[in-house]
Amino acid sequence: MKGSITKNKKTGKWDIAIDIGNDPSTGKRKQKRKRGFSTKKEAEIALTRLNGDLIEGTYIDPSKKKLNEFMEEWFETRRMQVSRRTLINQLSLFNHHIKPHIGFSRLNEINPSVIQKLITTLVKNANLQPSSISKIIAILKVALEKAVKLQLIKVNPVTNVDLPRENKTEMIVWDKSQVDTFLSNSKKFRHYTACLIAVYTGMRKGEILGLRWKDLDLEKKVIYIRQTLESDGKAFKAGAKNTSSVRTIHISNQLISQLKVHRKKLTEERLKNGTPYNDLDLVICTKYGNPIDPPTLSRRFKEQAKVIGLPVIRFHDLRHTHATLLIEQNVNVKIISERLGHSSIQMTLDRYSHVLPSMQQDVAKQLDNLFKSL
Template sequence: MGEYLRNWLAEYVKVNNAPRTWEGRAHRIERHIIPALGRLPLTSLKPDHLQRFYAEKLSGGRIDGKGGLSGATVSAMHLTVHAALETAVRRGLLVRNVADAVDPPHVERPEMHTLNEAGLNAVLEAARRTPYFALFYVHLFTGVRRSEALALRWCDVDLALGHVYTNRAMHRLRTGEIIFRAPKSAHGRRMIALSPSACLVLRQHRDNEEALKESLQDDGLIFCHVDGSPLLPDTVTHAWVKLVRRCGQGGIRLHDCRHTHASIMLKQGVHPKIVQERLGHSSIRLTLDTYSHVAPGLQEAAALAFDNVVLASSKERQPEPIR
């Protein structure tokens, strides 16, 4: 089993997946899966082996010995094992994928936290005194992911038309290497309309950058150090955590800027299809499933709007209720 998994990583995952995907799967295989299951012959692996392995990881799977792993972490191990065995089935090494007969751990959906309008303005006001004001402004006013924002170049922005084009993402590997990659899906490549205030913030940011640098290159990063080198993702996240704590908004993650952007737009009656396009979701169903519960009153507002449209176009009075 161990030999097959290492070959699978080298011959399949590393060739067909993004470096971050390979890195995550390699970590789970080397640190957890091979130590527990690696000595088993591939064809001898049974559902009971996997079910017992997941149970052990949930109860005491931490490397430091301080308790069990989360359901999400163990579920990721299940997905890795399932993918590896599915490849073995396609190659004729196995007759069936025994992971199909295993119940993976239940993953609790984390509670979503968002800023309201007052909280958003308080955070932005505090951010003005930091080097990350423009970056956090773009996060909140476009809903882009951290990896997408940190990969933006000046050539990706049209301030005259008020558009930003996301066509790549920045990641930092465990080795410290910075990589830029195209989005995972076609929906990740998108044009996002900028609000007038976002355009003003970016113009001011560009003016500040030009004052600090000898020249500003079109292919240069928008959000970077003075020497043009990329900002480290974890550094940006730590700066955000400190900022929201100072504002009394602890618990709001940087990724929650994305949720905040979507929920405020939905509350204002923006069509979910537009929100989907701005966020780069693969389907409108994903958008609706993720954000419908954070916009209370949408159903009532829709019913009232329908009532107003229909009754306004009719001169007849509403029918009397049937008795």
């Protein structure tokens, strides 16, 4: 067995030392030392483990790099992998909720206990929802997984921690009569077409605000999701939220008719405004052709719902309303999942499970009708 075991004359404890190879930067021999074992037996066990790791090639020299330093490098790489807005959000979460607590810790000092303590601190002091804490810890998990791959640490300390339980909030949607009320009383509303697209397609707000006329084929009656407007309204992202979100949605004749009316109105606005018009080919835009600020659309939609006297819901809830109404009409869940751009049918079922009890009752009635002779 390589290495040595010696008794420290000053402390009376046992120390071990073993060669771990050469330093690639200097070419000099590197030696790993561990001190303070109470018995020689403990020192022998530790040396045996070190030898085993060296032989198997699984030994990782404890990194002296601090989490802050590593995360700075990681975010630079992250810049090439995620959208600008996602990067900004993740940086903000790290700077506000991770860095102040464990940012100056060395990577090799961060263990599951440290992460669990961070979670407890966030629950008690940060006044955050469980879903927000999950997002924060998810950033750390992905980053430290990269540290494992770079052989800066041996295992990911975030793997074995307990997150606070997320309380599912009740989904609020409009029923068919409420949708009819909104649409029949909102035809003069500036953002009527955006709302109609949401109700008829279930598209996300960013997808609607990023939709271009060239992404529409009114002859074939389809919309192609190819671009989204980021949540701060400052940039467009090619593609969609994820791979499954890049999709084709078939649309109804009613929506096609409104889109034609809407395009005529935009043409008139463009001619009226002349030179200042910023032609981005957007279906939903300001009178000068610019992207509509997403929070502004949400705020105006809520104001309109309040004026009409309907329950005030979020603009995003029109997407949920679309899905719920289709499920109630017994549309195949696979088709609904594809329209929404979900990664799986299970995701659709989990999200809209609130509709299933009434559907179960319908099934029971249908069975009664099917077996009337019994």
